[in-house]
Amino acid sequence: MSGTPFADWMASVQAQTEAALDSFLPPATQVPVKLHEAMRYTTLGGGKRVRPLLAFAAGELFGADADAVARAACAVEMIHVYSLVHDDMPCMDDDALRRGKPTVHVAYDEATALLVGDALQAQAFDVLAGGSVAPARLVTMLRLLAEAAGSKGMCGGQAIDLDSVGFKLSLEQLERMHQLKTGAMLRVSVLLGALAGRDLDAREQDALAAYARAIGLAFQVVDDVLDATADSATLGKTAGKDAAANKPTYVSILGLEPSKALAEQLRQQAHEALAPFGEQALRLREVADLIVQRKA
Amino acid sequence: MSGTPFADWMASVQAQTEAALDSFLPPATQVPVKLHEAMRYTTLGGGKRVRPLLAFAAGELFGADADAVARAACAVEMIHVYSLVHDDMPCMDDDALRRGKPTVHVAYDEATALLVGDALQAQAFDVLAGGSVAPARLVTMLRLLAEAAGSKGMCGGQAIDLDSVGFKLSLEQLERMHQLKTGAMLRVSVLLGALAGRDLDAREQDALAAYARAIGLAFQVVDDVLDATADSATLGKTAGKDAAANKPTYVSILGLEPSKALAEQLRQQAHEALAPFGEQALRLREVADLIVQRKA
Numbered sequence: 001m002s003g004t005p006f007a008d009w010m011a012s013v014q015a016q017t018e019a020a021l022d023s024f025l026p027p028a029t030q031v032p033v034k035l036h037e038a039m040r041y042t043t044l045g046g047g048k049r050v051r052p053l054l055a056f057a058a059g060e061l062f063g064a065d066a067d068a069v070a071r072a073a074c075a076v077e078m079i080h081v082y083s084l085v086h087d088d089m090p091c092m093d094d095d096a097l098r099r100g101k102p103t104v105h106v107a108y109d110e111a112t113a114l115l116v117g118d119a120l121q122a123q124a125f126d127v128l129a130g131g132s133v134a135p136a137r138l139v140t141m142l143r144l145l146a147e148a149a150g151s152k153g154m155c156g157g158q159a160i161d162l163d164s165v166g167f168k169l170s171l172e173q174l175e176r177m178h179q180l181k182t183g184a185m186l187r188v189s190v191l192l193g194a195l196a197g198r199d200l201d202a203r204e205q206d207a208l209a210a211y212a213r214a215i216g217l218a219f220q221v222v223d224d225v226l227d228a229t230a231d232s233a234t235l236g237k238t239a240g241k242d243a244a245a246n247k248p249t250y251v252s253i254l255g256l257e258p259s260k261a262l263a264e265q266l267r268q269q270a271h272e273a274l275a276p277f278g279e280q281a282l283r284l285r286e287v288a289d290l291i292v293q294r295k296a
Numbered sequence: 297m298s299g300t301p302f303a304d305w306m307a308s309v310q311a312q313t314e315a316a317l318d319s320f321l322p323p324a325t326q327v328p329v330k331l332h333e334a335m336r337y338t339t340l341g342g343g344k345r346v347r348p349l350l351a352f353a354a355g356e357l358f359g360a361d362a363d364a365v366a367r368a369a370c371a372v373e374m375i376h377v378y379s380l381v382h383d384d385m386p387c388m389d390d391d392a393l394r395r396g397k398p399t400v401h402v403a404y405d406e407a408t409a410l411l412v413g414d415a416l417q418a419q420a421f422d423v424l425a426g427g428s429v430a431p432a433r434l435v436t437m438l439r440l441l442a443e444a445a446g447s448k449g450m451c452g453g454q455a456i457d458l459d460s461v462g463f464k465l466s467l468e469q470l471e472r473m474h475q476l477k478t479g480a481m482l483r484v485s486v487l488l489g490a491l492a493g494r495d496l497d498a499r500e501q502d503a504l505a506a507y508a509r510a511i512g513l514a515f516q517v518v519d520d521v522l523d524a525t526a527d528s529a530t531l532g533k534t535a536g537k538d539a540a541a542n543k544p545t546y547v548s549i550l551g552l553e554p555s556k557a558l559a560e561q562l563r564q565q566a567h568e569a570l571a572p573f574g575e576q577a578l579r580l581r582e583v584a585d586l587i588v589q590r591k592a
Binding site: 026031032034035036082086089091092109111112113115117118119121123125126130134135136142143145146147149150152153155156162163 | 322326327328330331332335378379382385387388405406407408409410411413414415417418419421422425426430431432434435438439441442443445446447448449451452454455456458459
């Protein structure tokens with residue numbers, strides 16, 4: 001696929017991810033029907049699939065086979081989707097709209113939303129563990145996923161985010177929060193995609209970590225810019241919520257134009273980090289461009 | 297420890313579990329402090345540790361080393377504890393008391409309770425994956441844990457339970473619900489303890505599965521008997537809730553005395569299932585006795 005335009009490659013990966021998620025989720029006809037239906041409702045049929053794009057791009061670079069990279073991609077996407085379902089609940093962000101459709105606790109009920117998130121997290125580990133990657137490498141991958149999802153990763157970032165509402169964070173504190181809340185799962189998407197292919201040496205790990213750090217921050221800076229400038233219909237979720245909730249953002253700390261400049265700078269850093277891989281890293285560079293240049 | 301009275305063995309396992317949980321949970325001084333504090337608040341210092349007792353008993357039978365069995369025990373206990381934290385939330389059972397102390401959403405807040413549960417689930421996989429068990433066996437263990445925790449195990453049983461409130465379940469439907477809701481995690485506690493030691497042949501797997509099935513049902517029958525007969529102070533949680541919520545129970549379907557007789561019959565089935573292991577299975581037999589004869 002290396003000669004394919006990025007838009008076609010992206011559409012192909014999104015379609016493969018959709019098909020793989022569909023195959024890895026229990027059928028809606030299987031008991032408990034409502035739970036499985038709700039898991040499918042929230043996971044299928046939408047989303048930019050940024051984490052799967054990262055996993056597939058890294059997987060191509062390291063020669064991963066189709067099943068291994070699809071499992072890595074679905075595992076990180078399932079963790080991401082579960083976090084959105086729980087985030088949207090009334091006790092967290094209380095959001096009614098996600099990816100342009102009613103959130104799970106609105107379309108179903110709160111108890112179902114809670115269980116959908118819990119079950120999707122378990123399913124992510126099940127999907128990853130069910131692959132045919134060499135066991136020692138697979139154990140490493142499972143452990144990386146657990147760390148990225150847990151209190152020293154995504155959940156920890158959410159906890160810091162909750163505690164920071166109404167407080168004035170420094171740029172360093174804001175960066176640290178986002179490196180956990182969003183960055184940890186973006187980083188592990190790259191790593192799991194790569195490890196789906198083969199073991200990494202220290203130089204490769206460092207290069208991927210530098211790339212992931214840059215795109216992780218860029219992702220959040222762009223999110224803040226979009227939250228301040230786009231409308232809800234374009235975003236598929238409620239716009240302007242961060243400002244309304246008095247949450248610290250890059251835009252509120254740095255201002256709008258400097259935030260845009262920072263995003264562009266981080267995009268260039270991501271490209272530079274990939275230099276050791278040469279032309280082979282085309283897709284990872286293109287995903288970095290997508291993250292910075294997206295409109296929603 | 298095979299010559300030690302059961303009460304001493306149990307106290308020793310509970311102490312080892314407590315120490316291991318303490319070591320596997322992030323320190324309360326580590327950021328995010330409130331999340332880590334709440335994870336420790338709800339996990340440490342209480343509970344009968346039935347699942348760790350099963351893991352240690354099976355681990356002894358199959359020669360597991362101390363670290364491997366402690367990781368298996370802590371992983372199943374962390375999944376169990378996270379499920380209690382989420383179950384107690386207002387959108388589920390709305391319970392204020394657990395193990396004799398305020399539940400997490402009461403002691404902290406709902407958002408923290410949600411994140412504590414989410415982070416504990418990830419931590420369970422992290423703890424299990426971090427062990428030194430042979431990788432191929434460890435992948436099997438991680439997959440079994442994911443299946444037991446997810447929509448075809450514990451979460452699925454909870455979903456069926458939610459959907460059954462106010463409905464009249466048959467004895468078969470009630471049994472099926474509990475085999476998922478409680479049985480799946482009890483079963484995997486036995487299996488992970490055993491696999492922490494060595495691979496199992498088909499005969500050993502079948503014997504352990506029959507044992508686990510019997511104690512899983514017995515556990516729930518006794519729970520229903522206690523909910524109908526004990527007081528809240530003895531239980532450390534609100535008694536009589538199932539009847540008040542019009543939830544189907546063994547006592548409501550079979551009556552009190554037949555439920556007690558069923559529990560005793562299941563205890564004997566559990567003993568019989570262990571026959572192939574002879575005297576070596578003493579601890580597993582004693583844990584079955586504990587489950588049926590407990591008063592809380």
